Amino acid sequence: MDVRILGPVEVTSGDRGVPLGPPQRRAVLAALAIDADRPVSLGTLIERVWDDPPDRAADSLYAHIARLRQALTATGVRIERRDGGYTLEVDPDRVDAYRFRRLAKQAQLRARDDFARTRLLGEAMELWRGAPLTGIPGEWAARMRYGIEQQYVGALVTWAQAHLRLGHPDLVVTELTPLVPRYPLAEPLASMLMRGLCALGRGAEAVALYARLRGYLADHLGVEPGPELRALHLRMLRAGTAPAPRPALLLAQVPG
Secondary structure, eight states: OEEEOSSBOEEEETTEEOOOOSHHHHHHHHHHHTTTTSOEEHHHHHHHHOSSOOTTHHHHHHHHHHHHHHHTGGGTOEEEEETTEEEEESOGGGBHHHHHHHHHHHHHOTTSOHHHHHHHHHHHHTTOOSSTTBTOOSHHHHHHHHHHHHHHHHHHHHHHHHHHHTTOHHHHHHHHTTTGGGOTTOHHHHHHHHHHHHHTTOHHHHHHHHHHHHHHHHHHTSOOOOHHHHHHHHHHHHHHTSSOOOHHHHHHHSOO
16 A cells, blocks of 8 residues: 555555545645644644635535545555544555655665665655646645655756766666756756766767756846856866767766
């Protein structure tokens, strides 16, 4: 059994999805799952589910919880009244967002080598199925979505750094090429893709990527890329004026 919020909100039991009902009911489940095995007060639940709570919001919440309890009967997951609120009684590690954070935290431990780091982060990234809380409306869901996506981008950057150190720029380029356009403000992610391209001898593509990012930032925010990315770009331009080096040498010339 798994509770999944890294994408559409789902509960799976074996290979089958549990019917959860309309988006608002899924929002109630998500509001509980984000604090798995910890009580969430009635007021907090209402604030998470509705930006502008309707009259008798508490009654609507009770009805959604009753329906969720019925849907979850055969899964072993329970919603219980506790400490003036409600608790989704489930091992937090069965919630994909918790498992993602645990794996990412383990990967950050200094004692881990790059092989272990890429394995842990690869496992964490496999949990990702799309934008967190897909289909859940409201300000609380938007804030949670943004925060979890920032954790995801951080994990991607750490994963890419480790693979580059291991001499696997091809993996970095394959993974990051479709992702960088989705997160155009994540300069560290663009930096990793530029370094991977450069290491493969595709410096012209890395320079073109920088130009696209610079244009996006100028058009949408009226700013230039940060100093680290500008320095990387300048280094690549300078490297391009010399005889073409081997990919590994070019990567070494780019400041870390």
